[in-house]
Amino acid sequence: DQQVKQNSPSLSVQEGRISILNCDYTNSMFDYFLWYKKYPAEGPTFLISISSIKDKNEDGRFTVFLNKSAKHLSLHIVPSQPGDSAVYFCAASAFRDDKIIFGKGTRLHILP
């Protein structure tokens, strides 16, 4: 049973436009959420996170929104740049639980 779902395997966005990557979760105990970015032949790298006490967290071009009632979060990238082409993983964890669970990832293509 998938606890963290990224239902879009891939997404193509024009350079300069907004990229929106979505993530849904089923475990209501999750209270901390992270986004990781992965280039081919490299390990994932941390991008941005949000705790359940917030509904928005911003870091430069990256903003994560959390809707707890819908068990949904999204990552917005504005403006999208060629270097943003990568696989993006959503991850979640619960307080007092040491497991960090990842989704299947979304491959983002930034088109010139």
Next chain:
Amino acid sequence: NAGVTQTPKFQVLKTGQSMTLQCAQDMNHEYMSWYRQDPGMGLRLIHYSVGAGITDQGEVPNGYNVSRSTTEDFPLRLLSAAPSQTSVYFCASSYSAGGFTDTQYFGPGTRLTVL
């Protein structure tokens, strides 16, 4: 700091062979974990450790053993390799885990093929 290092980078095994994937970190992190990445499956947690001497199972632990005798090292053992274990394996570490989780730092991965 070298961060998280993994060896080997590539490995080919025959069915039934055993091997150990090495993972080391020099950041004095308490939490370490192993993931496998398969096409269409994302990153799945195999085993994790919250400190030296403490390990626990993740989502897909069958066929793998781990131990944590030091803070720095967290090897992953395949006792009898099977083709279903063909995957890319990532080791990760963070200062702590659970709750307001610290950022995990990932190694570059080991690409394993089992024939």
